[in-house]
Amino acid sequence: MAASFPTIAARRFCYGLKPRETPPSDINSLMLQLQKGSKAVPRFPREGALGRRETLGRLVSVRTVEERAAQDGRPNPALRQETQREAERLLRRDALSRVAQAVYSENGFFERLASFWVNHFAVNATATYEMRLLAPLLETEAIRPNLAASFADLLKAAVLHPAMLIYLDQASSVGPQSPVAERSGGALNQSLAQELLRVHSLGDQAEFSAADINGAALILTGLSLDPRSLEVSNRPGRAEPGSHVLLGKSYSDRARNGSDHLEMLTDLANHPATARNICNKLVRHFISEDVNHDMLDGMIQRWQASGGNLTEVYRAMLEHPAAFAPEASKVVAPFEFVVSALRAFDVKGGEFDALVNADDDRDGDDVPPPDGKVAPRRKPGVARLLTLQSLRRMGQPVWEPPSPAGFPDDAASWLLPGQFAERVAWARMAVRLLVSDVAPLTLLDMVLADLVSAQTRELIAAAPSKVHGLTMVLTSPQFNRR
Amino acid sequence: MAAHTGFLLKRRGFLASIGALGASSVLPKVSLSATAGDRRLVVILLRGGMDGVDLVQPYGDPNFALLRPELALTPATGLTDLNGFFGLHPAASGLMPLWRAGHLSFAHAIASPYRGRVSHFDAQDVIETGNPVGSGSRTGWLNRALAVIPRTASRAAVDITTSVELIMTGGNKTDVWATQSDFPMAPDEIRSLQTLLQTDPVFDKAGAGMSGLDPLPQIVNSQARTAGVAELARLAGSLLAEDYRVASFSLAGWDTHRDQKRDFTESARLLSEAVLNLQAGMGEAAWQQTAVVAITEFGRTLRLNSTAGTDHGTASAALLAGGAIAGGRILCDWSGLAEGQLFDGRDLAPTRDIRELLAALLFQQFDITATNLNAKVFPGLGFEPSSLFIKMN
Incomplete structure (x- = not known):
């Protein structure tokens, strides 16, 4: 039997058919889901993004107080366990809510894209104590509101989120010749720089060197977290002085206001290799591991014409005839x-x-x-x-x-x-x-x-x-x- | 057919046959101190179409070995003789102590009203709803029976599964208890899944690889399945020893389209294990008050197919066990296996409606009236207390 547009749309681009839910009838109805989804408040964190910030502040300060007391020889293991359990309970609730969000949302295409981007800007919620509370927040605050916007906005929101900075150890990175290093030591951490180039933007098929990763890591120095609030903060004392080179371009620390890394993220977002990397990943995720190059080229062209507007890129993918080809070549994860x-x-x-x-x-x-x-x-x-x-x-x-x-x-x-x-x-x-x-x-x-x-x-x-x-x-x- | 007289009851009823055997030990053991509210009923659904003539083989019928030389056994080749005409499959010989104690019987040549042979789904619906396909409500006969049990304490029913099965579905309260939710697949289930996976090479490879893993995944682990069946039956028994009076569970594995010799042996062994574990879980006092019946949706062809299996047929057998049944009997109007006696020239012909057996058990165990049985439990059945299946004690 010939497969109809709504069936393929629901299965290939959404989370499948659901009783009493009308599947998308055309490309515009898929695109409409993007708009609706971007504005919708997801089911996690259960207490909302602001509420989560408060929870986080409360739990982190309780643990900080306990840590200090422990250093003074007065540990409170019960309090530690209690806050640990609390964080695990919240993560479990949020993860269940994430499943329920995907099950019940009528914006299936948006939900699928949210999962795609959460996986692109991957963080592990069990990496540290705080990550249990922050990983859901990365999706809610950074991914979902930006996944239909320009890629540059999405990249900045995700990479500069506290969850990403903790997960990739940016908070501990110190420029080797920075005042902080001179005074009390510390070392450069290249994790964020490496994943930024290798995964988030250019991709591992692009040409860049170890020197580029080092350059990006130096440009990122100074970008850190406030240890109490876990908000992103610029700590100029950690920034490596001088100019640093990435892909042949020199970034200066200028007024040390931290704008150099923003400039770098904009440049990376606009790099041709990034457009190719992201478009290729989208095609491989939604359509087939055997990438249709005509579709890929169309998406890259639309990326360039629109300045990396993701809504336009998704539309270019859907408008290609191969998007609704009857062969179901992807195995569902x-x-x-x-x-x-x-x-x-x-x-x-x-x-x-x-x-x-x-x-x-x-x-x-x-x-x-x-x-x-x-x-x-x-x-x-x-x-x-x-x-x-x-x-x-x-x-x-x-x-x-x-x-x-x-x-x-x-x-x-x-x-x-x-x-x-x-x-x-x-x-x-x-x-x-x-x-x-x-x-x-x-x-x-x-x-x-x-x-x-x-x-x-x-x-x-x-x-x-x-x-x-x-x-x-x-x-x-x-x-x-x- | 002199060979038949030893088992052919011809509606004379149990009393006559008990007398004929002359053994007082087979008299029903319902003690006088036991109250009616102690009686119990367990229904085991043998899903897939159990080959009744493989489980209870009519070795005394000369046509039997001619129809299926590959499967037909005799006492000389391992069959366990029951009454000189029928013998029990060797894999179920663990049940023989029950037979000797008068706690085991079989009904033979029985079938539900389903004659389609095609769909397990439809045929199982018929033995679960008690209604012919497409008629009546989608409620289970066991659930409807609960409402007409005179004593409310006897209405405590439990389904040993993870969700209520159709046989227990309906307006009357039933509980659900489970042993494990990742119950291993039976050989016929594995095979039908693999046939489906073969439509896609990538999935075929993944599916075929499951049985080569170490450790073996639970769902394809036959040892785990054996343990699971034993555990399930024991749980059913222990629940019945307490407040429950009605219980049901399913045993898969009977759709033996291929390699019947191997797969039926496993399934027959598991059925035997299930009955023995049910008894063990229940304890002797409860067992004395219990009737167990194992029924299936249809029998199988007498002749083998080209893959050493049998295809969907018509009449089959039912197992009866427990202290509340009259044991040591093969209850049937044997239809015979001569060419002209076969149903459509290929299957054992049904001579009794499986619902008559079920009605007789409800009548005997719970004192449900014939009127209620014919109007509410099995509408239109026409059950009479003089049924072959009533033990008349």
């Missing part, structure tokens, strides 16, 4: 897999929300699978089991990428037999926990609509039971490709 299945299961509306609410305020470690004399659906922790714990087992825990380069984005990385076994296990569990009396072919039509092949339908119809038939819908190659 675990987060997409889980979210699109949860969307399909939200038959009456709000079922997953109810599970998330039942999960609230539960403390402690991972929840074991329902066992013993336990009525599983009534047990708190099912939402966490079906999302956070399962995503970890499948290899894509929320906000915990393995490196600053983010999670991989190719089929080979997600379809090792052990990972696929986790997908099958998840499908069996989700079907048993969430579905009651739904015919497998009904679910198949729900998730794939006019994409269902006659072969897939026939093989699922022959399943030895409904539970297994439903499991097969979710583990079918067709559901796992988009």
